[in-house]
Amino acid sequence: MVSNSGDDQRLTVVIFGASGDLTRRKLAPALFHLYKTGALPKMCHFVGVARSEMDDESFRSALVEGAEEILAYDHEAWDEFAGKITYIRGSSTDDESLKRIDQAVSGYCSDGSTDNRIYYMALAPSLYTGTLQALGRCGMLEESSGYRRVVVEKPFGTNLKSAQALNEVVHSVLNESQVFRIDHYLGKETVQNLLVFRFANTIFEPLWNRNYVDHVQISVLESLDTEGRAGYYDGAGVLRDMMQSHLLQLLALVAMEPPATGGSDALRNEKAKVLQSVSKYETDSAAINSVRGQYVGYRDEEGVAESSSTATFGAIRLYVNNWRWQGVPFFVRSGKALAEKSSEISVQFRAPPHTIFDTHGAEVTPNLLQISIQPHEGVHLTFENKKPGTRMGTAPERLEYHFPAQVIRDSYERLLLDAVEGDQSLFTRSDEIEMSWQIIDPFVEAWQNSLKSQLYPYEKGTMGPETADEFLGENRVWYGHGSEL
Ligand code: NDP
Numbered sequence: 001m002v003s004n005s006g007d008d009q010r011l012t013v014v015i016f017g018a019s020g021d022l023t024r025r026k027l028a029p030a031l032f033h034l035y036k037t038g039a040l041p042k043m044c045h046f047v048g049v050a051r052s053e054m055d056d057e058s059f060r061s062a063l064v065e066g067a068e069e070i071l072a073y074d075h076e077a078w079d080e081f082a083g084k085i086t087y088i089r090g091s092s093t094d095d096e097s098l099k100r101i102d103q104a105v106s107g108y109c110s111d112g113s114t115d116n117r118i119y120y121m122a123l124a125p126s127l128y129t130g131t132l133q134a135l136g137r138c139g140m141l142e143e144s145s146g147y148r149r150v151v152v153e154k155p156f157g158t159n160l161k162s163a164q165a166l167n168e169v170v171h172s173v174l175n176e177s178q179v180f181r182i183d184h185y186l187g188k189e190t191v192q193n194l195l196v197f198r199f200a201n202t203i204f205e206p207l208w209n210r211n212y213v214d215h216v217q218i219s220v221l222e223s224l225d226t227e228g229r230a231g232y233y234d235g236a237g238v239l240r241d242m243m244q245s246h247l248l249q250l251l252a253l254v255a256m257e258p259p260a261t262g263g264s265d266a267l268r269n270e271k272a273k274v275l276q277s278v279s280k281y282e283t284d285s286a287a288i289n290s291v292r293g294q295y296v297g298y299r300d301e302e303g304v305a306e307s308s309s310t311a312t313f314g315a316i317r318l319y320v321n322n323w324r325w326q327g328v329p330f331f332v333r334s335g336k337a338l339a340e341k342s343s344e345i346s347v348q349f350r351a352p353p354h355t356i357f358d359t360h361g362a363e364v365t366p367n368l369l370q371i372s373i374q375p376h377e378g379v380h381l382t383f384e385n386k387k388p389g390t391r392m393g394t395a396p397e398r399l400e401y402h403f404p405a406q407v408i409r410d411s412y413e414r415l416l417l418d419a420v421e422g423d424q425s426l427f428t429r430s431d432e433i434e435m436s437w438q439i440i441d442p443f444v445e446a447w448q449n450s451l452k453s454q455l456y457p458y459e460k461g462t463m464g465p466e467t468a469d470e471f472l473g474e475n476r477v478w479y480g481h482g483s484e485l
Contacts (some may be wrong), residue, residue, distance in 0.1 A: 010043040010113040010146075012105045016092040016131060017049025018059065022197040026184075027122060028063040030413040035084075036077045036287070039417055044458060045108055046085045049101060051093060059087035092123060093130035098138045109145070116146040118419055125155055129169050136173030143178075151180040151419055154245050155236070156428070158282045159444065160437035167430045175281035175432060185220075185246040185343075186426040187411025187418075189403060190377040194253050194345070197371065204369070205258070207349065209324045213365065215472075217346040217479060218250050220373075225295065225337040225460065226312070231303025238292075238314040239447070242334040244440040248275065249428065250373075251330055254345055264425035268432065275435035277322045278368075286442035287452035290316040293465035295337040296457050309448070309455050312336045313464040315471055316443055330356045331472060343373035346479040357394050363475075365396040369376045370479060378402035400460065410462075 012065060013031065015023055034040050048059050060082045067078065088104060090097025109115040119135065121128055132150070135141050141148045152170075157163025170179055185191060198205065207213070220242055226233045233241065252271035259266035293313035299306055313335030320330065349367040357364065368382040379401045387393035418426055446453045456465035463478065472478065 007042075007447060008113045009041050009116060010109055011041045011116045011118070012045045012047060012108060013118045013120060013416075014047045014049060014101060014105065015120045016049050016127075016279055017124075018087065019050035019054065019062070019460055020122055021054040023048065024063060024065060024120045026412045027120065027416070029067045030410055030416050032067050032078065032081050033409070033413055034417055035081050038401065040420060043108075043113060044084060045105070047101060047105065048085065048087045049090055049097070051089065051091055053089065054087050056085065056087050056473065057435075058484065060085050092121070092127060093134050095134055095138055096299055098134055099141060102138060102140050106145075114146040118149045118151060120151045121153055123153070125153075125158075128152060128166060132169050132173050141173050145242075147178070148174075149178050149180055149419055149422070151182055151416075152173060154181070154183055155240060156181050156245075156433050157437060158236075158240060159441050160434060163433050163437050167434065170430070176397075177422075177424070178432075179427075180415075180424060181430075183245050183249055183428055183434060184411045184415065185373075186249055186428075187413075187415040188373055188377075189411075189414075190289070190371065190373045191253065192414075192426070193377075193403075194250075194377075196373060199258050208347075210326055210328050212349050213325075213328050214252060214348045214350045215328060215476065216251075217333065217344075217348070218247055218330065219256070219333045219346075219478070219480065220246055220250075220343045221334065221338045221340055221463075221480065222336045223338055223341040223461075226298070226301060228302070230298070230301035233312075234304050234308055234310050235308040237444075237447075238312060238334050238336070239440050239443050243314065243316065243332060243443075244436050245428075246310040247332045247334060248278075248436045248439060249432075250345060251278070251318070251320075251332060252394075252432070254347070255325055255330070257324070262425075263425075267425050268429045270429050271335070271477065272429065272435065274320060274322075275432055275439065277320050277325075278435075278439050279319045279321060280438055281442045281446075281447045283450050284452050286316075286446035287450035289318075290314060290443055290446065290453065291456065291465065291468045291471045292447050292453065293456045293458045293468070295335075295460050298462065300339075311363055311447060311455065313338070313458060313468070314443075314447075315464070315468045317471070318439070329473075331478075333464075333468065333478065335464050338462050339461050340480055342375065342480050344480065345371040345373070347371075348476070348479075359394060364394050368479070376402055 015027060088101050121131060157166050253272045254276045256270040259270045292311035295312050299308050299310055315333040318330045322370050347369040351363050351366040355364055370380040372378050381399045382396050384394045385397040387395045456467050458465045
């Protein structure tokens with residue numbers, strides 16, 4: 001890890017695609033808060049790059065919108081931060097523009113300070129290759145005068161082949177240690193708590209295996225529909241948009257072995273081993289091990305073909321083929337326009353093998369551990385308790401912990417700071433990305449071409465097609481934050 005805290009260390013964050021939504025809503029507020037709290041090096045600069053006609057002032061004003069919530073109580077700090085923001089009009093794929101940017105950034109370091117740089121690609125994915133190649137051509141990735149790191153947004157490729165091709169371009173101009181493939185889900189407090197929960201406690205780890213776990217559910221549910229972005233979404237669908245990235249990363253964190261150390265390599269090695277062990281289906285098996293749906297009205301949206309078969313809901317069943325998890329299904333589910341917005345991991349333990357209590361023929365409720373990523377970030381553990389009264393009956397009760405709302409910061413803030421500090425733990429390595437596509441590609445293929453895969457319509461505001469309930473198998477139900485005991 002390169003130190004950036006010395007007095008001679010200067011940092012410049014160059015954002016390509018600076019006139020876009022991500023910069024305004026996420027990156028500018030996150031950088032502002034990091035700056036305000038003194039988390040960034042004292043000497044820092046922020047350079048926005050896009051093709052739109054703007055000057056420094058109009059760019060800063062455009063950013064204020066995104067930072068309004070933070071600004072509400074600190075205009076003075078914003079003004080100081082804004083003084084460090086520059087806008088350079090140009091294209092990220094054009095050598096002449098890049099040379100102007102290079103010159104400006106080098107100029108900040110004319111006092112002999114170290115020229116550390118982070119290039120953030122807040123760009124359409126189609127521009128990643130051209131931008132990386134241009135940065136390489138212009139010598140802007142050479143680490144002679146400080147570090148050069150590149151943050152690449154998701155999606156990283158659209159299938160295994162394109163991800164491999166992009167990784168090849170990445171590795172032709174950068175070392176893997178300079179690349180930060182971001183998946184903002186991993187910056188969420190509760191996702192990191194999963195590591196603490198699993199590896200800083202002893203009581204769960206002995207149970208965390210096929211002997212005690214019936215199945216695992218990983219759900220990322222959205223109540224919003226495509227919100228006018230259907231044109232983009234139609235080319236991606238739920239598999240590419242959500243499952244290949246966020247959901248498989250969550251699965252890897254749930255299923256991995258304890259890493260030897262807290263270092264980024266140890267963590268990413270264990271995640272990669274899980275992804276390597278996950279079932280890679282043939283096309284027809286992928287069809288049988290999945291359910292797909294599309295909300296009614298999707299095809300009427302702008303940019304969507306009348307006959308579009310893009311899935312806005314999906315549930316897939318995966319197996320992690322290793323000693324710990326053999327035979328335990330991992331149900332991974334995501335969808336749009338659903339009845340609730342929630343992200344949750346549910347670990348369903350097995351029912352006791354024998355009951356001595358009067359349950360009127362019903363099984364006692366098996367233990368359930370729910371890790372809620374959003375909303376109400378926290379952990380719930382359901383356990384059986386004696387029903388109060390003279391009879392010896394049982395009833396499920398819940399132990400709950402919730403993070404205090406004020407300590408949850410936006411995940412971009414955490415991840416940007418990690419990039420500044422050179423910590424790649426929460427960024428996805430090239431092999432993880434490629435293995436994720438190896439898992440997802442057969443589902444994409446099956447959903448496009450297998451006669452065994454049917455597209456089920458569902459009404460907006462429901463929990464997706466009913467077939468998804470049957471898909472879980474007997475005695476299993478989907479859990480969500482609204483699920484009652
Ligand atoms: P936008 O389309 O809103 O912004 C992209 C910006 O790139 C545009 O404003 C455009 O501005 C600029 N641009 C286009 N061509 C060039 C070029 N050659 N050189 C420099 N700038 C260029 O996209 P988003 O901000 O929504 O997303 C950016 C990336 O982040 C995408 O990969 C997306 O998938 C990812 N992402 C976004 C999220 C979000 O919440 N928005 C969440 C997760 C990921 P101009 O015309 O002025 O050049």
